[in-house]
Amino acid sequence: MSDRMTAPWGEYALARFPEDPRDRLRAWDASDAYLLSHLAESGTPSDGTVVVVGDRWGALTTALAGHRPTQITDSYLSREATRANLARNGAEADTVRLLTTQDPPPGRVDVLLVRVPKSLALLEDQLHRLAPAVHEGTVVVGTGMVKEIHTSTLRLFERILGPTRTSLARQKARLIFCTPDARVIEARGNDPWPYTYQLPDDVGVVAGRRVVNHAGVFCADRLDIGTRFFLRHLPGGRGGGRAVDLGCGNGVVGTAVALTDPDAEVVFVDESYQAVASAEATYRANADGEAEFRVGDGLEGFAPGSVDLVLNNPPFHSHQATTDATARRMFTGARRALLAGGELWVVGNRHLGYHITLRRVFGNSELVASDAKFVVLKAVKRGS
Structure with missing residues (x-):
């Protein structure tokens, strides 16, 4: 079942994968919409390498397709949903680079957008793997529903990338703002995974x-x-x-x-x-x-x-x-x-x-x- 998400750049028809007429769950939520609204208001991204991590059904990647983002996901279903949603909304197949969590990440990241995963361990591993590509000018914004963002979530961003704060809640969603600090990134220690x-x-x-x-x-x-x-x-x-x-x-x-x-x-x-x-x-x-x-x-x-x-x-x-x-x-x-x-x-x-x-x-x-x-x-x- 597809439904429509309204974002600052337009309206997008989105569906989960595989599509099931009995499944009434949406392919996006308020945290996706909140992040996209923030990006439009702040003029981000303007240029550079945009990386979207943990995009659950491709809503963020589809809305940002014009910026030629790189998506990193652990989920085959999310990856296939992204492919289908890009095609559904008329995006060219080569506008988005699709990577898995097992692929080497990009060498440089200028805008890092993180859909907070259910697993704190996965977030820890993802931030460790991306840290070498993050620089002090990188814009780092996380998003999730209020119930998904905890003190431990913020501490991970702070320990691996730099100072972190949160936004006010909007429709039970919240944003995470992290300011990368080269000293924090250098002293972050080793990734404990696997x-x-x-x-x-x-x-x-x-x-x-x-x-x-x-x-x-x-x-x-x-x-x-x-x-x-x-x-x-x-x-x-x-x-x-x-x-x-x-x-x-x-x-x-x-x-x-x-x-x-x-x-x-x-x-x-x-x-x-x-x-x-x-x-x-x-x-x-x-x-x-x-x-x-x-x-x-x-x-x-x-x-x-x-x-x-x-x-x-x-x-x-x-x-x-x-x-x-x-x-x-x-x-x-x-x-x-x-x-x-x-x-x-x-x-x-x-x-x-x-x-x-x-x-x-x-x-x-x-x-x-x-x-x-x-x-x-x-x-x-x-x-x-």
Whole structure:
């Protein structure tokens, strides 16, 4: 569903990606509009290299396309939304440079616009990576909803780039103004990401193994309790076949499959570039043999009937919004990609009711394991 954002330079038709008529969530919010209004009032940007970090659905990048900005994002979906929104609004494809968080950043940044991410760790990593390109004349403005900007957010800007203050709130949005200081940038210290830790001794075949987490990956400093429960109840070795760790995060589940069944062909998939980089590093640290690592929109691009097993710990947030849309799409994609008799194994919070969604998509759902907080469910593809 597309809607329209009014900015000082015009009105823009915007949509999230992939477009879903059932999804009523907008592709922009008040913090995007506030930042664009501020830029128009201050006459920024006038020239130089403009970098937009963390633009969630391309609203900022699309509105600033005339300034030929560079967008940096961790999200494949955000990147594809930006492409679609640029085309929807008649921008030339080569007006914007699209980079991921795994790409080298520009060598010089004159205007740095930061949509504050949900993950403080990701913001820390992004500011560290961009700091060498920032100079004392760089205009640095962050934006976010009031509930997304905390004292810790401001301290990160201050510690890595320089003195920082905030604006008054407008429509529950706030701006961050940072004045780069060469002395602060020089003394900022090393980027602590990626972060490595050792798994506990009660998680089956991966017990005591090393996990690598790039900034922004869910629960990057420890094993989250849902995955911990899942690792205790994974299917046993199946003597080969193609297994997909869908929404792989740091890849510990797919790595466990590879260690349990060395003949399996394991594919790691996530829409986060940081996650797929983490999964590959975790796999390389613990397993031998080949595996495939894909950044993409779930199981799009997988041929029907090409997968034997899908393992999934689906997210139930899209940025600040709680929604089951992602899980629903993952389950539907899994059914299409699985061969007849293939299985989808899911872990989730009990209250999310995934068994109901699985029955709608697969026609069946079996409880494999449960505790007070989580369930592990299995659905089997019947027929073709």
